[in-house]
């Protein structure tokens with residue numbers, strides 16, 4: 103059974119239909135790259151999967167359960183799927199360590215010492231355990247994003263949604279974040295990434311989804327999508343026209 | 344007729360100023376508690392609650408405090424109580440302060456970046472948990488300066504309670520004026536005492552705001 | 562026994578209320594127009610004007626902002642005559658409104674002036690404009706546009722504050738209410754009615770002010 107199934111999903115903002123019927127499934131352990139022009143609906147799709155937007159038609163289910171809008175259902179969903187944002191969104195009033203501990207303690211009701219142990223483990227995993235007591239504004243962008251990844255990992259999700267997580271970073275900081283993601287992929291984490299890092303997508307991803315005007319325009323393994331794009335839109339997007 | 348020396352006048356005014364201070368404190372704290380409730384209603388996703396809070400704010404900010412004092416005074420009397428002036432004064436000032444504090448604090452809550460809501464939601468937090476652990480701690484920081492600033496309005500607002508017969512600084516000023524026929528001196532002193540109460544609050548509010556703008560995020 | 566609300570007195574006292582409304586509107590128009598002009602002059606002085614005058618204006622602003630309006634009113638009406646300055650109730654009330662709003666609008670407008678990008682002053686200078694010309698033709702209007710919402714709220718607050726002028730027997734709306742309730746012995750109903758009128762006035766005033774904003778700053782119209 104796929105981990106995430108997306109079934110005829112439509113989403114409108116007012117008159118603007120942003121998703122015009124999206125269908126595809128994501129298996130456990132897959133690493134999906136979503137590419138496409140600005141405004142093609144990539145972020146919206148990720149946000150729908152995480153329940154940050156409600157869908158107008160169709161259905162999304164995660165691990166066999168439909169994404170519903172009740173608070174309890176959303177909470178259950180978000181325990182399975184974490185999300186990393188372009189702007190990091192660390193909590194500025196908490197240290198890196200506390201950022202990672204908070205949701206464990208208030209959502210999972212984990213005891214403080216267990217949450218701290220987990221936080222150290224996860225920060226270690228992203229190479230930042232020495233920054234446990236640093237506040238977000240004392241960290242570089244790349245470090246902040248790695249803390250955000252640790253924070254999501256501490257909830258032990260089955261999958262992670264990543265929306266352009268390196269786009270707000272200075273070029274020299276991109277690789278440290280991608281290295282962490284690559285490691286996660288190697289460990290079998292299911293990843294759905296909106297990205298502009300084509301080389302990373304080719305090297306790491308199992309499938310690439312090309313979105314165009316609210317639809318999945320092409321989908322396939324990176325070798326096919328990048329080497330033999332079938333449509334002129336994708337060719338143009340890849341700069342081949 | 345009794346002769347009033349300058350010191351008699353000043354002493355009388357300062358004694359009455361204690362009631363101004365006490366009423367200000369009660370109104371500010373009470374207004375803060377009610378205001379917190381109104382603020383929560385105002386930002387809640389329940390349309391009815393939010394609408395009620397909005398109406399509350401609209402009414403209390405859209406009508407004179409003086410009218411609210413009269414309504415509180417005569418309204419409580421209709422309920423069959425003989426109303427002491429302090430009760431009517433306290434009630435009106437609390438409800439009035441609440442409407443302003445609720446709106447100030449709502450502004451602070453809404454100033455917190457949307458990403459904070461989304462990040463905490465994606466970690467599985469419920470709305471109350473988001474508020475308690477993520478939004479309010481950050482909103483509190485930016486709320487301090489305008490909240491202190493509003494306390495000045497509360498102190499000044501207490502002057503109106505003299506009209507329904509609460510004996511505080513302004514009322515004492517009027518009484519002393521009537522006894523001494525020295526309005527220039529007496530109201531001058533009253534103004535100076537109010538200034539001495541309010542100015543430090545205004546200055547600390549400005550200081551806090553500057554400090555906040557200069558400071559780190561934590 | 563339950564108290565029955567009774568509004569039978571209303572038609573009889575309608576003219577009194579209307580006269581009161583007229584005075585309240587008069588006070589707010591005079592207070593707002595003259596007060597804002599005073600505020601502009603003070604803001605200019607404080608931000609850009611002659612250095613020796615700046616602390617004087619500062620003291621005026623701080624004094625007014627940190628004392629109750631009613632005390633300012635009493636000081637003007639009861640205190641000033643002992644210096645030989647005589648005024649009737651309406652004049653004293655108008656003066657108090659002007660002085661009060663002048664101080665608040667000074668601070669608000671000054672914030673608008675201070676938010677002016679440096680380059681605007683430099684552009685003015687480079688066009689050989691004098692300091693005052695730069696202020697008048699380049700800085701002032703955008704500054705007012707920037708702070709118009711804050712200034713509008715302050716004007717509404719001052720309008721609501723004007724209710725206390727009844728305490729020196731200026732015959733505004735709240736004076737009318739006091740007068741009526743002393744005749745009809747229906748204090749609660751009378752104040753309900755006058756409060757609702759104030760509410761309507763403040764809603765109306767906000768509309769008028771945003772209309773004035775549209776008229777003064779037509780650029781906004783284009784921007785929306």
Ligand SMILES: Nc1ncnc2c1ncn2[C@@H]1O[C@H](COP(=O)(O)OP(=O)(O)OP(=O)(O)O)[C@@H](O)[C@H]1O
Nearest residue numbers: 115116118120138139140141142143144145146147
């Ligand atoms: N909250 C919203 N309200 C209204 N319209 C929205 C909202 N969010 C997104 N849109 C619109 O939906 C469309 C798709 O936006 P989306 O953010 O999903 O694009 P994207 O593919 O992620 O683009 P980018 O590469 O720029 O991030 C855009 O036209 C955008 O203007």
Ligand SMILES: [Mg+2]
Nearest residue numbers: 144145146265
């Ligand atoms: Mg996007």
